Amino acid sequence: MSSLSDLPIELIEQILNNLEALERLIARKVSYSFRAIIDNLGPNLKTVHVNFHEKFSRLILDENYGGVTYEQVDGACQVEYKNSGRVHAGRNHVEMLMEDLKSLVKYPEVDEFLIQLATNNFNERKIILKAIESFFESLNFKLKAKKVIIDDFTAREVSEILQKFEPEILEEITLQAQFLKYYEPINGVVELEQWKKAKILNNRSKFLIPIKHIVNFTQFDINVKDLTTDDALEIRDILIKSLTLESGYFRSVIANSVAIPSVFEPDHLFRKFALFEFKTPRCEFQFDCGPNYLSFQKKSL
Numbered sequence: 001m002s003s004l005s006d007l008p009i010e011l012i013e014q015i016l017n018n019l020e021a022l023e024r025l026i027a028r029k030v031s032y033s034f035r036a037i038i039d040n041l042g043p044n045l046k047t048v049h050v051n052f053h054e055k056f057s058r059l060i061l062d063e064n065y066g067g068v069t070y071e072q073v074d075g076a077c078q079v080e081y082k083n084s085g086r087v088h089a090g091r092n093h094v095e096m097l098m099e100d101l102k103s104l105v106k107y108p109e110v111d112e113f114l115i116q117l118a119t120n121n122f123n124e125r126k127i128i129l130k131a132i133e134s135f136f137e138s139l140n141f142k143l144k145a146k147k148v149i150i151d152d153f154t155a156r157e158v159s160e161i162l163q164k165f166e167p168e169i170l171e172e173i174t175l176q177a178q179f180l181k182y183y184e185p186i187n188g189v190v191e192l193e194q195w196k197k198a199k200i201l202n203n204r205s206k207f208l209i210p211i212k213h214i215v216n217f218t219q220f221d222i223n224v225k226d227l228t229t230d231d232a233l234e235i236r237d238i239l240i241k242s243l244t245l246e247s248g249y250f251r252s253v254i255a256n257s258v259a260i261p262s263v264f265e266p267d268h269l270f271r272k273f274a275l276f277e278f279k280t281p282r283c284e285f286q287f288d289c290g291p292n293y294l295s296f297q298k299k300s301l
Contacts, residue, residue, distance in 0.1 A: 077091035132161075184206065285298055
């Protein structure tokens with residue numbers, strides 16, 4: 001009896017093109033001939049989300065609801081996708097996800113790659129981080145993504161992850177943290193080529209980013225511990241020289257709502273919080289100063 005893999009390659013490719021990315025991943029395990037065909041086609045991915053939790057992990061492709069769940073149950077890993085599941089005795093949920101992920105990341109670039117470590121259990125974090133490190137060490141190429149989201153990793157871990165992405169392709173960096181609540185310098189990260197070549201930065205964590213290290217971005221949205229008049233002076237001087245910055249948003253308690261706007265318009269008599277404009281020799285910026293933020297937008301000429 002003929003098998004599915006005996007069909008003409010053109011017909012198999014037509015069938016595979018109608019499958020979701022996760023279904024292609026499952027079909028890849030059917031036979032060696034299927035694996036070769038799927039590897040040549042690629043998964044046609046837009047987004048890859050990887051979430052690690054204390055007792056389970058999740059791989060979500062193209063925002064497919066739920067994705068694949070890898071759950072640790074009594075010394076085994078239960079893998080569930082849609083309404084089907086399978087138990088793999090003696091396997092670890094992190095390692096199994098990484099095996100599937102490795103078969104995907106060698107393909108052409110994706111629009112978005114998210115990696116999240118959603119646990120503050122020290123021992124579990126250590127196990128997951130070791131698996132992540134082994135995964136990256138096994139790759140002989142850099143990951144290709146236009147946007148990377150790194151969630152709940154320390155500054156050192158962010159640096160190790162970020163440098164695994166192709167800097168010529170990476171355009172946007174988002175840093176998030178739900179479990180890590182303390183402020184931390186991010187000095188090593190700002191020296192990476194990936195950081196220097198990216199165009200958009202979103203910092204939703206408590207990483208402390210020196211203002212001088214945002215000059216290469218066109219847009220940024222960052223948290224600042226305390227925005228001072230000295231910071232405002234540095235922002236003003238950067239905008240005077242910058243050829244790239246188009247918009248910026250500082251999330252911070254504004255303790256002195258009069259002094260900070262006055263840095264940009266010293267001749268204007270400000271009241272509490274204000275909308276104001278700042279002109280440089282090259283362009284003009286619209287500023288908004290509120291109780292918890294300072295933002296600016298480059299005005300169209």
